[in-house]
Amino acid sequence: MAPTPAARDVAIVAFAQSDHRRRTDELSEVELLMPVLHQVLDATGLKTSDIGFTCSGSSDYLAGRAFSFTMALDGVGAWPPISESHVEMDGAWALYEAWVKILTGEADTALVYGYGKSSPGEVRDVLTRQLDPYYVAPLWPDSVALAALQAQALIDAGETDEPALAAVAARSRDAASANSHAQVRGSRPQGDYVVHPLRTGDCPPIGDGAAAVILAAGDRARELCARPAWIRGMDHRIEAHGLGVRDLTDSPSTRLAGERAGAFELPVDTAELHAPFTSQEIVLRKALRLGDDVAVNPSGGALAANPVMAAGLVRLGEAAARIHRGESDRALAHATSGPCLQQNLVAVLEGES
Amino acid sequence: MAGSAGPEVLRAPLVVEFPFTRSLGPVQSAFLTGLRERTVLGVRTGDGRVLVPPVEYDPVTAEEIRDLVEVGATGTVTTWAWNPAPRRDQPLDRPFAWVLVQLDGADTALLHALDAPGPEAVHSGMRVRVRWAAERTGAITDIACFEPGEPGETDEPGGTREAGGEPAAHSGRFDDPVTGIVAAARLDYTYSPGRAQSAYINGLSARRTVGERCPSCRKVYVPPRGACPTCGVATEERVEVGPAGTVTTYCIVNIKAKNLDIEVPYVYAHIALDGAGLALHGRIGGIPYDQVRMGLRVEPVWSEGGRYPDHYRPTGEPDADYETYKELI
Ligand SMILES: [Zn+2]
Numbered sequence: 210m211a212p213t214p215a216a217r218d219v220a221i222v223a224f225a226q227s228d229h230r231r232r233t234d235e236l237s238e239v240e241l242l243m244p245v246l247h248q249v250l251d252a253t254g255l256k257t258s259d260i261g262f263t264c265s266g267s268s269d270y271l272a273g274r275a276f277s278f279t280m281a282l283d284g285v286g287a288w289p290p291i292s293e294s295h296v297e298m299d300g301a302w303a304l305y306e307a308w309v310k311i312l313t314g315e316a317d318t319a320l321v322y323g324y325g326k327s328s329p330g331e332v333r334d335v336l337t338r339q340l341d342p343y344y345v346a347p348l349w350p351d352s353v354a355l356a357a358l359q360a361q362a363l364i365d366a367g368e369t370d371e372p373a374l375a376a377v378a379a380r381s382r383d384a385a386s387a388n389s390h391a392q393v394r395g396s397r398p399q400g401d402y403v404v405h406p407l408r409t410g411d412c413p414p415i416g417d418g419a420a421a422v423i424l425a426a427g428d429r430a431r432e433l434c435a436r437p438a439w440i441r442g443m444d445h446r447i448e449a450h451g452l453g454v455r456d457l458t459d460s461p462s463t464r465l466a467g468e469r470a471g472a473f474e475l476p477v478d479t480a481e482l483h484a485p486f487t488s489q490e491i492v493l494r495k496a497l498r499l500g501d502d503v504a505v506n507p508s509g510g511a512l513a514a515n516p517v518m519a520a521g522l523v524r525l526g527e528a529a530a531r532i533h534r535g536e537s538d539r540a541l542a543h544a545t546s547g548p549c550l551q552q553n554l555v556a557v558l559e560g561e562s
Numbered sequence: 563m564a565g566s567a568g569p570e571v572l573r574a575p576l577v578v579e580f581p582f583t584r585s586l587g588p589v590q591s592a593f594l595t596g597l598r599e600r601t602v603l604g605v606r607t608g609d610g611r612v613l614v615p616p617v618e619y620d621p622v623t624a625e626e627i628r629d630l631v632e633v634g635a636t637g638t639v640t641t642w643a644w645n646p647a648p649r650r651d652q653p654l655d656r657p658f659a660w661v662l663v664q665l666d667g668a669d670t671a672l673l674h675a676l677d678a679p680g681p682e683a684v685h686s687g688m689r690v691r692v693r694w695a696a697e698r699t700g701a702i703t704d705i706a707c708f709e710p711g712e713p714g715e716t717d718e719p720g721g722t723r724e725a726g727g728e729p730a731a732h733s734g735r736f737d738d739p740v741t742g743i744v745a746a747a748r749l750d751y752t753y754s755p756g757r758a759q760s761a762y763i764n765g766l767s768a769r770r771t772v773g774e775r776c777p778s779c780r781k782v783y784v785p786p787r788g789a790c791p792t793c794g795v796a797t798e799e800r801v802e803v804g805p806a807g808t809v810t811t812y813c814i815v816n817i818k819a820k821n822l823d824i825e826v827p828y829v830y831a832h833i834a835l836d837g838a839g840l841a842l843h844g845r846i847g848g849i850p851y852d853q854v855r856m857g858l859r860v861e862p863v864w865s866e867g868g869r870y871p872d873h874y875r876p877t878g879e880p881d882a883d884y885e886t887y888k889e890l891i
Contacts, residue, residue, distance in 0.1 A: 234571050234573065234754040235571045235754070235756065235757055235760075236756050236757060237755060237756025237757070237758065237759065237787070237788050238756075239756075239787060239788055239789050240756050240757055240758070240788045240789070240796070243788075243789055243794070243795075243796060246794065247795075257794050270749070272751065273576050273578050273749060273751035273753065274753075280787060282791065283787055283788070283789040283790070283791040283794070284789045284794055285794050286790070286791065286792060286793050286794025286795070287791060287794075288791055288792040329576075329751040329752050329753060329754065330749055330750070330751045330752075331649075331749070331750065333649070334649060334650075334651075334749060335749060338747060338749070342582065342584055342743075342745050343584065343586070343590055343594070343615075343702065343743065343745075344615045344672075344673075344702045345673055345702075346745060346747070347701060347702050347703055347743075347745060348652065348653055348673065348674065348675070348702065348703070349649060349650070349651040349652045350652070350660060350673060351649060351652075354643055354645055354660045355660075357643030357644075357660070358641045358642065358643045358660055358662060358673075359641075360643075361641045361642055361643055361686065362640070362641040362686075365641065365686045402644070402646060404643045404644065404645050404646075404660070405643060405644035405645075405646070405681050406643070407643075449621035449622075450621075451613070451615070451617065451621060451670065452662060452671075452673055453614075453615075453640070453662050453664070453670045453671030453672055453673060454613065454621050454670045457641065
């Protein structure tokens with residue numbers, strides 16, 4: 210399927226994120242988020258009143274706070290009323306909505322943010338509430354258990370083994386040594402099985418964090434950023450919710466989203482993959498045909514910091530920041546949602562030489 | 563982002579329970595009723611595949627599918643994961659394997675638990691059979707779990723599939739069909755309100771109402787949420803307000819709330835405490851409900867051991883002039 214050409218040039222012009230930490234008891238969600246919003250606005254010199262559209266991603270279930278996203282808006286300065294939207298999803302999908310908003314010409318700039326506080330609850334249990342309520346949720350299969358079923362399927366298929374998974378963990382956390390925002394910096398022992406075949410090292414850290422980006426169109430982007438990260442294509446696709454209906458060793462939704470985003474037209478030099486579990490990187494590399502010459506998760510990825518509802522947006526932000534810094538010319542960014550890579554978003558970003 | 567976790571950080575347990583009552587479609591109803599009767603049903607898609615658990619719509623074509631078939635209560639593990647530490651609501655309270663099981667006659671797999679002695683006893687491709695729950699209500703938990711079973715073992719009573727043959731059609735009709743489920747769920751949290759609200763609550767425990775002033779527009783927020791929603795900046799300057807205030811608007815409550823021991827009718831009001839930039843709300847007492855009015859001057863009444871004012875009562879001062887509080891309505 211041919212990629213859909215973008216109707217307008219839109220770029221990520223700024224990215225900011227919090228230091229991701231195991232607990233942030235002293236901070237409410239807006240207190241966690243607000244400094245990140247200020248950083249990303251300061252980077253462009255924009256004020257809230259200059260922003261054409263604001264879109265956020267979060268989930269009330271994480272911290273158990275009803276309508277927390279409306280409280281989070283306090284940090285934006287939403288009065289007089291702004292043009293605003295929210296998705297109960299990772300902020301990457303908020304970015305997608307904002308991108309579409311700009312493509313339609315209804316806005317020239319957008320502020321996108323995502324945040325999550327997993328520390329107040331048990332995120333493994335919380336995430337069971339997103340599953341099929343008739344056949345699956347009553348069994349409370351936690352997020353690690355479902356990822357472990359996928360990992361075992363990959364091992365049975367000969368696509369990976371425990372040493373290969375350990376290597377993914379070690380490479381990611383070594384890379385995070387250079388990322389001051391990461392929660393787990395530097396390699397650590399793989400540890401015991403959490404749910405066999407996944408060990409502690411194969412699983413993401415649990416923690417709190419926030420991220421924000423600013424999008425801008427055309428010349429506005431060039432004014433706001435020396436080297437904008439142009440979104441050449443972006444698409445997201447979802448698979449059947451029944452785990453037993455899917456081939457867990459593959460990710461056709463990622464591949465299709467990648468095709469639609471133009472990921473296969475030219476090679477990328479960087480890929481920021483949202484793979485909270487080591488085994489999921491194996492699936493994504495295959496689906497996206499990433500060779501060893503591609504720098505995968507130079508930020509450390511979700512294995513180094515996994516603020517749920519922000520970690521996908523962080524992938525887009527990290528890929529864009531690498532282009533901003535001149536360290537990448539063409540980068541792929543991926544975000545996922547749901548169990549076992551159920552839903553996937555792929556974006557292709559480019560810098561101008 | 564520094565913010566140190568000082569002694570003033572408050573924490574409290576928070577339990578969120580949400581018992582969703584969900585209605586079932588015809589296929590789901592037949593499947594769950596079938597489990598109650600120890601019969602496993604699947605649904606056939608347009609291209610002939612048998613989905614177990616069955617769904618109302620084809621996951622590929624979205625076509626409505628209604629052709630039910632009966633599959634075996636035995637099957638084959640397609641993938642598994644050993645769970646050494648079961649969590650509260652999971653199917654078994656001792657270590658077990660999560661499994662995807664392709665039941666005999668099905669083309670897709672069902673997620674459930676497998677009762678096995680240890681991970682060395684589990685592998686993909688192993689044969690398993692349903693262990694039925696003793697009490698069955700028409701729910702996925704009517705399958706208590708799977709247990710290891712040898713190939714060629716006969717199905718539990720009710721299975722009509724011939725070995726190697728096509729699963730037989732089933733009408734999906736049972737006496738007293740299940741038409742809905744109640745999905746109880748409980749999540750446990752440790753709530754911490756953050757810097758601004760912790761300071762507010764700590765102030766209240768000393769019977770002081772402490773708001774925060776916006777450094778930009780100077781408005782004083784009570785209770786503070788940590789940010790000025792107009793300016794989008796942190797509010798950090800603490801300002802004690804009240805204790806007295808002015809009723810800016812009110813309503814008369816005529817319906818008794820569950821678990822609330824207050825005689826109706828009573829007045830619930832917006833009260834602008836002196837020095838506050840917006841009104842908070844509270845109950846008005848110490849005055850007949852039909853004599854409460856906008857502009858009434860009130861003060862908090864603290865109950866013994868209470869962490870916030872129980873209600874507000876008239877101070878006896880003359881009413882406030884409308885001009886003094888109209889911006890706070
Ligand atoms: Zn203000």
